[in-house]
Amino acid sequence: MSSPKSLPLTKEELKDIESTLINIVKGEVNYLIKNRAGAYFDSYNNKANDVDLVTEIDKKVENIIRDALTFKYPAYGFIGEESYVKGESQLGTDKFWCVDPIDGTTNFVHGYPMSCCSIALVENGFPVVGVVSNPSLGQIFHASKGNGAFLNSEAINILPRQLILQKxxxxxxxxxxxxxxxxxxxxxxxxxxxxxxxxxxxxIHGVRCTGSAALNMCYVSMGLFDAYWECGVNSWDVAAGACILVEAGGILVGGMPQDWRIPLDNRCYLAVRGGSNPEEQRWFVEAFWSHVKGRISY
Amino acid sequence: MDIDFLSVEQFLCDLAVHKVGSLIKSKAGTQQNYDLKTGSRAVDIVTKIDRQVEDIIKSEISSKYPDCGFIGEESYVKGDPRPDNKAFFCVDPIDGTTNFVHDFPFSCTSLALCVDMIPVVGVIYNPHLDLLISASKGSGVRVNGEKYDYGKKIESMGPLLLNKSIVALQPGSAREGDNFKTKMATYENLLSCDGGFVHGFRNLGSSAMSLAYIALGYLDSYWDGGCYIWDVAAGVCIVNETGGRLVGANPDEWNIDIDNRAYLVVRGTEPSAEDEQETYIKEFWKSVKGHLKYD
Structure with missing residues (x-):
């Protein structure tokens, strides 16, 4: 069954969806991630049920999100880390949700305060709404296409400053x-x-490692990091962050040299902050690519 | 000279929160002009705020405790001898200066009192996260002034095993020569499925924050070379109070001084599993490729 493509969502509709997503994460989702972090390490060892316990919280969070979204937006597709079947793709569909219920699961297991929930709406292949919530640090990042990027309702504005690889x-x-x-x-x-x-x-000045792809994307969006290079992650790890990044003036290209234009499920990415002009960003990307050793593929 | 450690802890906490914290928080990300401490090291950053913060701390401490020595990152000159006072304060005004310049919210102030080269009071304050963690020898740890029950945290954490651990690793600002090679080879070995195969590494860019996070049970260990006494003194006091252990970064360095420059710090374990720590350290050392050496 194929339905005719609907009209693109307007700015106002996107903002409305952004608010809906924020309300979803603010409830039980944040509560579960914050209060269950670090609580399953012991049982995690016991292979019979512990790995499963973590997965259970992952699944529980994904189900809460899926139920809330399909109730309100029954026509949209859904792709989530927990329910994903290898090879399946929603990229051809008009509109779909792209969800990582708990990004940074290793952090979650260890109680390291860098795990988050990441929800995006993808329209015609591009993330147009993104919400990332790290309840341990009380941060909700959110954006929608054309409406700007925010941290806890405050607009993200990177002060323009020099962007060069060495610094x-x-x-x-x-x-x-x-x-x-x-x-x-x-x-x-x-x-x-x-x-x-x-x-x-x-x-370069340094590398930092948070253990969460979605949070790395958000921290680049804020300009705390100048860039994030990653290979091996999936679309649900980066979709929400990509929307926030672009709305904050950043760019997302491929992790491998010359991959200027990439599909959302490219697996290899280089995110570069805003607060700079397109020419500086282009130089930065080219300089960065010159240090990529070997061709990584998935 | 008799010093009441708890009253020193209270004094340093007030100093960190009320005199220093707001300055660090308000200036983070605003310092685009910085010096490079050592000419060849284009990545070793110091700002005028580092110096300003250290001046404030030094003047407060020396008026309250005039008989104690003082060593601080900014006033230290290479080759300076250890302070000859029995008791001295050891200060990093802003640990994680690169984070501070880039506004990554993991810069902090790190204040310690050492007696006979043992850190006996440690205070770490991260104003961005409003996280104050402090300890005195024999009196346990406090988080934002509240008594912190580390035993309970350990119970929830499960066994300490290398291949189930998260390790703090930082390449640091020295990127040349044998030490850099040793670090990179060791990272690779720790991560590799044929080596230590740790759950993961995390890099916060601040030694003091890494140690604070070990005490809080977020991280299992921290391995580094090239840090100075002021980077680790406060954190080591705090970690010690939670049953953690400090040894050398190189194999078989079971007993080291606090100014050793190269360290492995491991979290505490349940009292019934004391040998876990020693086993962990021995296993970790097997992954160290090469030998870290500092002048």
Whole structure:
């Protein structure tokens, strides 16, 4: 069954959806993430039920979000980390929700205060609404296309300042995929990290690692980080953050050289902050790509 | 000279929150002009706010405790001897200066009192998160002034095992020579599925915040080289009070001085599982590739 494509959502409709998403995360979702963080480590060890316990909270949060959204917007598609089936794609559909119920699950298990819920609405392949909530630090980032980006209702405005690779602070993650040798991407990631840090390479100010892709995107949006380079994540990890980033003047390109235009499910990304002009951003991206070692693919 | 550690802790807490915190918070992200401490190191940053904050702290401390020595990051000159006072204060006015310049909310002030080279009072204040964590030797830890029950936290955390741990790792500002190679090779080995295969690493860009987060049970350990006594003194006092342990970054360095420059700090465990800590340290050292060495 295929339905005819509806009209693009207006700015006002998008803002309304943004408010709906904020209300959804403010309730039980924030409560569960904040109060269950660090509570499952013990049982997590006991393989029979512990890994499952974490997944259970993940699923519970995803179900709360899905129920709320499908009740109010029954016509939209849904893709979530927990219910995702490999190979399935919603990218062809007109409008769909793209949800990571708990991004930063390792942080969640350890009680490290950098786990969040990430919800986006994707329209014709582009994230047009994004909400990311980290209840441990009391931060809700939100944006919708054409309406600007906000942290806890306060507009995100990066003061214009120089953007150059050597003076930059970059979010970088080791990730969970650590296979060395030709079968994996781990060697290329570590070689890229070394080239960025080395006094004979880019010699950047530093790297930071939060353990959450969605929060890294938000911190680039705010200009706390100058950039975030990542390979191996999925569309639900970055969709909401991508909307917030673009509304805050940042850009999202591919993680591999020359990938200026990428689909949302590209798996490899480079996010660069605003507070700079497009030419500076382009130079930054090109300078960054020159330190990417090896071709990473998924 | 008799010093009441708890009253020093209270004094340092007031100083951190009321005299220093608001200055750090209001100036974060506004300092686009900064100096490079050592010519060749284009990434070792210091701002005029660092110096201003240290001046405030130094003058408050020396009027209240005139008999104690003082060592601070900004007034220290390379080659200075250890303070010859039995008791001295040890201060990093802004730990995480790169974070401070970039407005990443993990810069903090780190204040400690050392007696006979042992940190006996430690105070760390992060004004961005309004997180104050303090401890005195033998008197436990307080978070924002409230007694902190670390035992209860440990109970909820499960066993301390290398391949289930989150480790704080920071490349730091020295990016040349053998120490940089040792660090990168060790990171790779810790992460690799053929090596330590830790759950993950986290990099906060502040030694003091990393140690505070170990005490709070957010992180399991911290491995670093190149830091100074003022980066770690307050944090080590706090971690010690929660049953954590400080050893050297290189294998078999079981007993080190607080100014060792290269460290491994591991969180506390349940009293019934004391050997977990020692096993963890030995396992961790197996992943260290090379030898960290500082002048």
């Amino acid at each position: 930059s602070l970059v979010a970088f993650e080791g990730g969970a995929e650590r296979t060395e040798g030709p079968d994996g991407n781990f060697d290329a990631k570590m070689a890229t990290l070394k080239s960025l840090l080395s006094d004979k390479g880019a010699h």
